[in-house]
Amino acid sequence: MPEMPAEHPNKAAFLARVREALGRTEPILHTPDHAPLKSNQARQEEKVRTVLARVAARRPALCDRLADVAARASWNVHRAATPDRAAEVVADIADGLKARHVVRTAEDVFTRVDVDGALRREGISPAILAAGRARRRSELKPMAFRADLGIVGVAYAIAETASCAVIQRKGVARLASLAPPVLAVVVEADQVLESLDDFFALMRLEHQKGRSHWAPYFNFISGPSRTADIEQTLTIGVHGPGKVHMVLVG
Amino acid sequence: MAQVKSARFKQASEQAVHDPKLQHALAHVMDHFTNARAAAIAADFPEESWESMRERAASIKAHTVERLDYYLDLLDRSVRRNGGHVHFADNAAQASQIVLDIAKANNVKTVIKSKSMVSEEMGINQILEKNHIEPVETDLGEYIIQLAGETPFHIIAPAMHKSRKDVSELFERWLNTAPTEDITRLCVIARDALREKFAIADMGISGANFVVAETGTVCIVTNEGNGRMTTSAPRIHVAIAGMEKILPAIEDLALFLRLLPRSATGQRITSYNAFISGPRNPSDEDGPEEFHLILVDNGRLNLLRDEVLRESLQCIRCGACLNHCPVYRNVGGHAYGWVYSGPIGAIVTPPMTGMEAAKDLPYASTLCGACRDVCPVKIDIPRLLLHLRHQAAEGDGKHGPVVGRLERAFIGRWRKAMRNRQAMESGARLARLFQGPFARGGRIRRVPLPLVGNWTKSRDLPALARKSFVASWQERQARRVKGGEAR
Numbered sequence: 242m243p244e245m246p247a248e249h250p251n252k253a254a255f256l257a258r259v260r261e262a263l264g265r266t267e268p269i270l271h272t273p274d275h276a277p278l279k280s281n282q283a284r285q286e287e288k289v290r291t292v293l294a295r296v297a298a299r300r301p302a303l304c305d306r307l308a309d310v311a312a313r314a315s316w317n318v319h320r321a322a323t324p325d326r327a328a329e330v331v332a333d334i335a336d337g338l339k340a341r342h343v344v345r346t347a348e349d350v351f352t353r354v355d356v357d358g359a360l361r362r363e364g365i366s367p368a369i370l371a372a373g374r375a376r377r378r379s380e381l382k383p384m385a386f387r388a389d390l391g392i393v394g395v396a397y398a399i400a401e402t403a404s405c406a407v408i409q410r411k412g413v414a415r416l417a418s419l420a421p422p423v424l425a426v427v428v429e430a431d432q433v434l435e436s437l438d439d440f441f442a443l444m445r446l447e448h449q450k451g452r453s454h455w456a457p458y459f460n461f462i463s464g465p466s467r468t469a470d471i472e473q474t475l476t477i478g479v480h481g482p483g484k485v486h487m488v489l490v491g
Numbered sequence: 492m493a494q495v496k497s498a499r500f501k502q503a504s505e506q507a508v509h510d511p512k513l514q515h516a517l518a519h520v521m522d523h524f525t526n527a528r529a530a531a532i533a534a535d536f537p538e539e540s541w542e543s544m545r546e547r548a549a550s551i552k553a554h555t556v557e558r559l560d561y562y563l564d565l566l567d568r569s570v571r572r573n574g575g576h577v578h579f580a581d582n583a584a585q586a587s588q589i590v591l592d593i594a595k596a597n598n599v600k601t602v603i604k605s606k607s608m609v610s611e612e613m614g615i616n617q618i619l620e621k622n623h624i625e626p627v628e629t630d631l632g633e634y635i636i637q638l639a640g641e642t643p644f645h646i647i648a649p650a651m652h653k654s655r656k657d658v659s660e661l662f663e664r665w666l667n668t669a670p671t672e673d674i675t676r677l678c679v680i681a682r683d684a685l686r687e688k689f690a691i692a693d694m695g696i697s698g699a700n701f702v703v704a705e706t707g708t709v710c711i712v713t714n715e716g717n718g719r720m721t722t723s724a725p726r727i728h729v730a731i732a733g734m735e736k737i738l739p740a741i742e743d744l745a746l747f748l749r750l751l752p753r754s755a756t757g758q759r760i761t762s763y764n765a766f767i768s769g770p771r772n773p774s775d776e777d778g779p780e781e782f783h784l785i786l787v788d789n790g791r792l793n794l795l796r797d798e799v800l801r802e803s804l805q806c807i808r809c810g811a812c813l814n815h816c817p818v819y820r821n822v823g824g825h826a827y828g829w830v831y832s833g834p835i836g837a838i839v840t841p842p843m844t845g846m847e848a849a850k851d852l853p854y855a856s857t858l859c860g861a862c863r864d865v866c867p868v869k870i871d872i873p874r875l876l877l878h879l880r881h882q883a884a885e886g887d888g889k890h891g892p893v894v895g896r897l898e899r900a901f902i903g904r905w906r907k908a909m910r911n912r913q914a915m916e917s918g919a920r921l922a923r924l925f926q927g928p929f930a931r932g933g934r935i936r937r938v939p940l941p942l943v944g945n946w947t948k949s950r951d952l953p954a955l956a957r958k959s960f961v962a963s964w965q966e967r968q969a970r971r972v973k974g975g976e977a978r
Contacts, residue, residue: 245571245572245574246571246574246575246576246577248567248571248577249567249576249577249578249579251578251579251580251581251585252564252567252577252579255563255579255581255786255788256560256563256564256579257560258581258788258792259559259560259563259734259792259795260560262792262795262796263557263559263560263795265560268560268561268564269558269560269561273554273558273561273739275551275554275739275740277739277740277741277742277743278705278739278740310759314759314760346776370776371776378776378777381776381777382690382724382777383690386686386689386690402759402760403760404760404764409771409775409776409778410772410774410775411772411774411775411776412776413775413776414776414777415719415723415776415777415778416723416724416777419716419719419720419723436745437744437745437748437749438742438745440745441741441742441744441745442742444706444741445705445706445740445741445742448705448706448741452572452573455573455706455768456768456772457573457574457767457768457769457770457771457772457775457778457782458722458723458765458766458767458768458771458775458778459765459766460719460763460764460765460766461760461763461764462762462763463760463761463762463763463764464762465762466714466715466716466762466763467714467715467762468631468632468678468714468715469648469714469756470630470631470632470635470648470649470650470651471631471635471650471653471655471658471674471677471678472516472519472654472655472674473519473520473523473648473651474674476674476675476678478678478682479631479678479681479682479715479716479717480629480682480685480689480715480716480717480719480720481715481716481719481720481762481763482716
C-alpha cells in the first residue's frame with residue numbers, strides 16, 4: 242500500500258475561513274444527517290443483496306431494456322444465445338473491419354467467450370493489453386493507439402442508461418476501450434443492473450470493504466465518442482471509438 | 492487570474508446584438524439546446540418526478556454547502572487515503588503556482604487539458620506558456636478557441652460562435668491542413684493533431700463535474716472521450732475543482748448524473764463518465780502514477796459568506812439558464828466579460844471579481860424567471876440578482892454603492908433646493924432657460940448631452956411651464972386689481 246500523502250499546509254487555514262464564512266466557530270464532529278452516509282457496511286450489504294435479488298428476478302426484462310436503450314444510444318447491439326455464438330459475433334466484427342491490429346483486455350468473460358479462438362480462425366491474432374503477458378508497460382500505449390479494434394469485458398451494464406461500467410484492475414487497461422476507432426464490448430446477462438442507483442450502491446459497498454476492493458478508476462461507456470462543437474452538428478468518433486458494438490450473451 | 496472585462500458589458504452587448512453572424516449562431520444553437528432538454532426530460536419523467544428530483548438535488552447541495560468545511564475535510568482524507576495529493580488554493584495565483592510546481596518537479600513539457608472552468612478563471616494556459624510548458628486543450632470546442640486565442644462563448648459549447656469555415660481557417664493556419672467545409676473531416680484533423688499530444692504529454696489537467704467526499708472520487712462527464720484520455724494517458728493527472736463541487740456520498744451521483752446531461756445537452760447520459768479516486772494501483776495496467784486534486788476558493792468565500800448568494804454555490808454548471816435567458820440569447824457569452832456568462836455568470840462574477848467592474852451584470856436580466864424554472868438545483872436566480880442590485884445601489888456593508896452615484900448626488904441637490912424658496916426659484920429659472928431646445932409639446936424626451944443622455948433615453952419628463960404657478964397667480968391678481976381700479 243502506498244504511503245498516505247501529507248496534508249497540505251494551507252488546509253487548516255482554508256477550512257477555518259470556510260467555517261467562518263458559514264458563521265460557525267467549531268468544526269462538525271459527527272457524520273451529518275445525510276441518508277447515504279448513514280448506512281454502515283452491514284446495512285449496505287443488505288441493500289446490495291436486495292438489489293442483486295431484484296435484478297436476478299427481472300433478468301430477461303432487464304436484458305431487453307438494456308438492448309433497447311443501447312440501440313437508441315447508437316450502440317450496435319448483438320444478442321448472442323451462447324458464449325460460442327458471442328465469440329463468432331466478435332470475430333465477424335473484426336473481419337468486417339479487415340482489422341489487422343486487435344487488442345483486448347484480460348477479463349474473466351474471455352475464459353467463457355473464446356474470442357481469441359474465433360479471431361484466429363479469421364486469421365487475426367489479438368494482442369492482450371496486460372503488462373503481465375511478457376510486455377512492458379511502456380508498450381501498452383502505442384499498441385492501443387495502433388489498434389483497429391478494441392475488445393473489452395465489463396464489470397456491469399446498466400439498463401437505465403445503456404452504460405457499460407468498466408472497473409480498472411489487473412488485466413483491464415483503460416486505453417483498450419478508448420484508443421481504437423472501433424470497440425466491441427462483451428456483456429453477460431448476469432452483469433446487467435437496472436439503474437444507476439443499483440450500481441452506486443454496489444460501489445459504495447466495495448469502498449466500505451476497504452482499499453483492496455476499491456478501484457481508483459472506473460468509467461461508463463454509454464455510446465460512441467461524439468461531439469457537436471462545430472455548428473451544433475453531431476459528429477461521431479472524436480477521441481474515442483466512433484463505432485461501438487455491444488455483444489449481449491445469454 | 493483571467494482578465495475581467497465585465498465593465499464593457501454595455502458596449503460589448505450592443506456590438507453582439509448588431510453582429511448578424513453571431514445572432515444567427517445564437518438563434519440556431521439556443522433553440523437546439525432548449526428543445527433537446529425538453530424532449531429528454533419528457534421522454535423519461537412526468538413533470539412531478541422531475542420536479543421532485545430537482546428538489547432533492549437542491550436540498551443535497553444546500554446541505555453540503557452549509558457543511559462545506561466538514562465535507563472538504565472528509566474529501567481530503569479520502570483522496571489521500573487512496574494515495575492522491577490534495578491542495579487547497581485560496582486564489583487563482585496560488586492554484587496556478589501549485590500546477591507549476593507539480594509540472595516542474597516532474598520535468599513536464601506538454602500538458603493536455605480536458606475542460607475546466609476553474610482553469611479558465613486561473614488563465615492557466617498563458618501561465619504555462621510563459622513557463623515554457625505547452626498546454627493543449629483537448630475538448631474540440633476548447634481546442635478551437637485556444638487556436639483562436641479566445642475565451643469560451645458558452646459553458647458547454649465553447650466554440651458555438653465559430654462556423655465550419657472559421658474552424659477550417661484556424662486549422663489551415665495552425666495545422667497546415669487543406670481547407671474543408673466537411674465537419675467530419677474537421678473532427679478527424681483535430682483527432683489526429685491531438686492524438687500526437689496524447690501520446691507525448693506527461694501531465695493531464697482536468698476539471699471535475701462532481702467530487703465525492705466519502706470516497707474521494709472525481710467524476711468527469713464528457714462526450715468526446717477527451718476527459719478519459721486526459722486522465723488515463725499521461726503519467727500525472729491534476730484535477731482542479733471549485734471547492735463547492737462536493738457531493739457527500741457516491742450514491743448521490745445517481746441523481747446528479749440524471750439531472751446534469753438532460754439539463755445541459757438533452758442527453759439521457761453522456762457517452763463517457765470517468766470516476767477517479769487516486770493514482771493507479773501498482774498492479775493496474777495503465778493510468779497515472781500520480782494524482783493531484785486542487786480545491787480552489789478564488790472568490791467563492793464571498794458567495795458563501797452572504798446568506799442569500801450562498802445558494803449560487805449549488806450550481807452544477809449545466810448551462811440551462813444561459814440557453815433559456817432572453818438576454819444571453821441576444822448578447823451571447825463574451826459580453827459578460829469573464830469566465831461565467833448568462834444568469835449564473837451575472838450572479839457569481841460581481842462577488843468573485845469585484846462589484847465595481849461587474850456592476851452592470853446584475854441588471855442584465857429581465858427577471859422573467861425562465862432560468863429559475865429550468866435550473867436543475869432550483870437556484871432562485873432572479874432573487875439573487877435583485878439582492879445584488881440592492882448591494883450595487885446601497886452598498887454591501889463593506890463597500891459603498893457602485894451604481895446611481897450621479898442620480899444620488901442630483902437627488903441630494905434637488906432635496907435641498909426644494910426646501911429653500913429662493914434656491915428653488917433660481918433653479919427653476921435656470922431649468923427654463925436650458926430646457927428650451929429640448930422641450931417638445933410639453934415634454935422633454937431626449938437630451939443628447941453627456942451624463943443625462945442615457946438617463947433620458949428611456950425616460951420622458953414633463954417640461955416646466957413657461958411661467959411658474961406662483962408667477963401666473965401674481966400676474967392674474969395684479970390684472971384683477973388693475974381691472975378693479977378701472978371699474
